[in-house]
Amino acid sequence: NAGVTQTPKFRVLKTGQSMTLLCAQDMNHEYMYWYRQDPGMGLRLIHYSVGEGTTAKGEVPDGYNVSRLKKQNFLLGLESAAPSQTSVYFCASCWTRMSNQPQHFGDGTRLSIL
Amino acid sequence: DQQVKQNSPSLSVQEGRISILNCDYTNSMFDYFLWYKKYPAEGPTFLISISSIKDKNEDGRFTVFLNKSAKHLSLHIVPSQPGDSAVYFCAASGSGTASKLTFGTGTRLQVTL
Numbered sequence: 001n002a003g004v005t006q007t008p009k010f011r012v013l014k015t016g017q018s019m020t021l022l023c024a025q026d027m028n029h030e031y032m033y034w035y036r037q038d039p040g041m042g043l044r045l046i047h048y049s050v051g052e053g054t055t056a057k058g059e060v061p062d063g064y065n066v067s068r069l070k071k072q073n074f075l076l077g078l079e080s081a082a083p084s085q086t087s088v089y090f091c092a093s094c095w096t097r098m099s100n101q102p103q104h105f106g107d108g109t110r111l112s113i114l
Numbered sequence: 115d116q117q118v119k120q121n122s123p124s125l126s127v128q129e130g131r132i133s134i135l136n137c138d139y140t141n142s143m144f145d146y147f148l149w150y151k152k153y154p155a156e157g158p159t160f161l162i163s164i165s166s167i168k169d170k171n172e173d174g175r176f177t178v179f180l181n182k183s184a185k186h187l188s189l190h191i192v193p194s195q196p197g198d199s200a201v202y203f204c205a206a207s208g209s210g211t212a213s214k215l216t217f218g219t220g221t222r223l224q225v226t227l
Contacts, residue, residue: 004157031213042118042203042217043158050212058214090157094213101213102148105157 002026004106006091012112013081021076021109023091031094032074033058033103034066036087043090049074081113117141118206120218127225133191135221137204140185144206148215149178149189152201161202162189194225 007022023032030051035043035058045058049068063085065077074093078085088110092103119138127133137147145166150158164171164178164187171178177190191198204218 033214035217040123040219042120042219043215044217045214048212048214056212092157096213102160102163103213103215105150105159107155107157 004091004093004104006089006106006109008109009107010110012114013078014114015081015083017081018077018079019081019111020078021089021091021111023074023076023093023106025072025074025091025093025104027093027095027104028071029093029095029104030071031096031103032068033092034064034074034076035090035092036060037090037108038087046076046089083113085111086113087111115140116219117144118204118216118218120204120221122221123219124222124224127194127223129196129225129227130193133189133194133198133223133225135189135191135202135204135223137187137189137218138185139187139206141206141208141216142185143208144216145209146207147178147180147187148205148207149176150203150205150217152203152220158203191223194223196225196227199223199225 004025033048034046047066049055052071091106094101094103148163149161152158180187201220205215
């Protein structure tokens with residue numbers, strides 16, 4: 001019972017490089033989310049998806065793109081990495097549009113941009 | 115504009131005593147509130163939640179209290195155990211918002227022997 005799996009767990013990039021973070025969930029959840037966590041700032045929403053083929057911007061979307069081609073996968077892309085994108089990235093998913101369904105989180109991807 | 119605030123970055127409590135973690139919010143549209151617990155190198159895990167139609171929700175050693183007029187909620191842990199040492203995040207969600215969560219900055223709880 002994997003839940004939410006994030007790949008990779010760690011990555012170091014050089015400024016200007018691109019990469020894609022993968023999130024996979026096996027709970028058949030409709031909604032998926034990408035957050036970033038920075039010291040002293042809690043988790044902030046980057047992008048989210050309410051279903052296969054749909055995506056929307058969150059609080060801090062600049063510099064990121066996302067895709068949800070399959071219901072179980074949510075990809076986060078950095079086209080040209082910047083040092084300000086050094087952070088820990090968390091993916092989450094949940095069942096329904098109701099506010100009372102807790103989101104389930106993956107264990108994070110620690111990304112460093114040099 | 116921090117809509118969810120946890121003003122205490124850290125808290126130290128002795129084992130067996132009560133831990134009280136506080137959270138304030140500013141957005142009146144929030145109608146559901148959650149507490150998540152996070153250990154180092156792991157993702158946040160759901161702990162307990164409360165709907166805005168209630169003022170208290172209890173689950174074992176954990177109780178969440180909501181004071182809507184003050185826009186304040188608190189998490190009580192009784193009795194505190196060393197395994198409770200973690201970072202606790204308060205989060206809020208509004209109806210019709212695709213269950214998006216707005217998080218506080220977290221409180222690091224240390225339970226000492």
